[in-house]
Amino acid sequence: MGPPIDKSIFSSYTKKDGLFDEVFKNNGDVKSVYQKLLDLYGSRTIEDYVNLNTKAKSSFFNQGITFQVYGDEHSQEKIFPFDLFPRIISKEEWDIIEKGAIQRNIALNHFLWDVYHEKKIVKDKIVPLELLSSSPNYLHQMMGVDPPNGIYNHISGTDIIKHSDGNYYVLEDNIRCPSGVSYVICNRTALKRALFGVFNHYKTYSVTNYAENLLNLLETAKPQGVDTPVCVVITPGRFNSAYYEHSYLAKAMGVELVEGRDLFVENDFVYMKTTQGPVRVDVVYRRIDDLFIDPMEFHPDSTLGVPGLFAAYKKGNVTIANAPGTGVADDKAIYTYMPDIIKYYLNEEPILKNVHTYHCSRPDELKYVLDNIKDLVIKPVDEAGGYGISIGNRLTKAEIDTVKEEIKAAPRKYVAQPIMSLSVHPTYIDQKESFEQRHIDLRTFTVLGKDEQFVLKGGLTRVALKEGNLIVNSSQGGGSKDTWVLKE
Template identity: 80%
Template sequence: MANIDSGIFSSYKRNTDLFDELFDENGSIKSVYQELFDLYGAHSIKDYVNLNDKAKASFFNQGITFQVYGKNETQEKIFPFDLFPRIIDSNEWEIIEKGSIQRSKALNLFLWDIYHEKQIIKDGIVPLELISSSNNYLHQMMNLDPPGGIYNHISGTDIIKHSDGNFYVLEDNIRCPSGVSYVICNRTALKRALFGVFNHYKTHTVTDYGENLLDLLESVKPKGVDNPVCVVITPGMYNSAFYEHSYLAKTMGIELVQGSDLFVENDFVYMKTIRGPIKVDVIYRRIDDLFLDPLEFKPDSALGVPGLFAAYKKGNVTLANAPGTGVADDKAVYTYMPQIIKYYLDEEPILNNVHTYHCSRPDELKYVLEHVHELVIKPVDEAGGYGISIGNKLTKAEIENVKKQIKESPRKYVAQPIMSLSVHPTYIDKSESFEQRHIDLRTFTILGKDKEYVLKGGLTRVALEKGNLIVNSSQGGGSKDTWVLKN
């Protein structure tokens, strides 16, 4: 058994009831971590604090920030980053990668079907009411064929490892999944601070994401276009993920625009430049559906482009991800993912679903109301960890309030057992020591015309508060560099 009684890990306390990524079932350091453990253990806490400060300075100098929206104010924060990386060996990664691609393909086929023939509904696999009651189902997308047949060009799949050692998907994100820029910046910061350590492992690169994303966007160009002009559209600098929008545009070598930089003429989209208008063919959009076009959706939206959706319907511009994809990352639809995968691909799911209760079903509603104290309650259409209630953390009064909210709008809520996310050694500033903290993994899958790709790393998110199971940055979480090892 490895000695953790000296060096920077000397105060690390291991709760054996939790699945610790560093240790095996016998309490020994896992072989993939042994060299890393030894290299880190050679540093003193003072050395590590200096390295940690160096990494923070790297994030600050690069402007790597995000916005947190509170009740009374909005704050811009440097993205918290922990220097002790997570390692995933090639065998585990193969499962994650294949499972992520499988889900993305199935969701794309599901979206095509529900906006066309609705065969899965006719065959009684998914109920019509589930789709028709979704706030993210856009009737404007009915019978519209997106270029290349792709809806969810970029998917973010949130995966945990449970205390049983198996992977589970918590949710699928296919509207505008964020966080990939932090994956790349985490790697850059770690290599700057600890190049000697990083050099001891054969790790897949994560810096090729921009290249692959641009290839994807170009693969779904409108018909008749040889050399597509691609842009990233952002709501602006006050958006929580603005750093990511600007970073991705820069790494792809394309323009970052706002709605006011574009206009539509004769159902074609143009970008204003000092050299005159330039036709735009592909838009990677980081604006929500209802703000895309004030002529089609919210008439008071100042973020979108008047006439954009008409140009899209004519096939003159590609929008990635396609409007209306949000219906498929509705957490109520998630409950049907095993059936959706089987229906479209005739395969068993590679990654497990967490058992999920949908409160619109009377029998499941009854169970949830009786067991709120031992469940996680989630709104079906929120992101960023907002609106989640973890039953065993609630007071009696809070439980009663959650019950009231569920009863008022059962369709809006799902519930899941409280899953025991795996833990990972994480440096905590307050205690100046390493402690167990819960983590998850967001993978980023790209689907294009005859193209599929999963970023070999993903975003490991870490809940920095002790015992917290919500890892989102908006809820006080941070991240780690994720090393996927080569064979």
């Protein structure tokens, strides 16, 4: 037996059987990568930690690091919950995650090019045509459109878990408008302020270079004939749940944050209104959903977009990142085909595993799902943020009956997966003033450019703050941790 779990700050920490604990081995020993950290934290009392935690929350509040939960009538904005005890990922494990994320997103980019051009993967009967044609995110307007450098998913968020078997699995792909990267950077800043000196004991990669790298790669996506591109971040406005991130990234990149009303199109070129007169815009990093970016092409009543933007895009006069229509590739019904998609386009075996997924649109799989809902997670294929998910073993009989009826009414809208046991991590629980096991996942951020790609060496570790909860999204009551990737 190794040294006992620290009797001060971790005095009430209890390991539960059957869960993969990121910090402690089954016999209670501290995993080697965490030993220094436990030694450093072990010298502090719970009272010390309460004070540090309060300071961190104040720092988040003062910086405006908040998010909004739609439908929450009691509070418009909430401080993003942040836990000061970081997650550590060894170099060896990170190499697997990084290579797997790059492989996956390069394959998805090939897939997007193909389905909007020759559809070879459909003709070769790898992915069925009806899966594309029935996807609300498959935009016929993108057929034959050639995005600059052939890049569709400039920025991708890949959600990864470690299962109780110790292996990494991808839960889902997010390549429309993936959010959360600003919290990665702010978590690091807050932790450094609260626990100055802790980083001296670990050689970790920086995460604060993300905005600089993102801007460099966005600039490589400039239209032809442009020497020094003007980039902007377009936001739906300050009432959007991720508005803090939009404003943070614009400021960090040194570009303008705009709303649709700040731009206009003339002769198929996009311009920004300024006090010095119109300025041509070359690259638009958009944080607005496809159907709202241009009322002349999509939703005619949208006030968020820019009339004529899509026509300028099709003519190659402006770049939109991510490209319109990318959502067809993160449709959860496409997820099942990812191993085949990787093999088809890259002739490689997938580095990261998929979770087995049942398509309710297939009669035999629909029957299995309906008969076994209590053992499955039911997901709508077109939702994000953890909305609409049903975890079978948490449902009452009446709730199961309701879910069954919803699935039978629209089978194409749902997929099902086995209930995966996400790994757990010691997490400080405010109400109890103690550390407890909580389930976590990891959202990695991959940026694809013309000749290079990078994965932010950290990512967003999300924490399900409710005991036993498997849904980690902030919109569902989740928080986050700083994520350290070690250099050696």
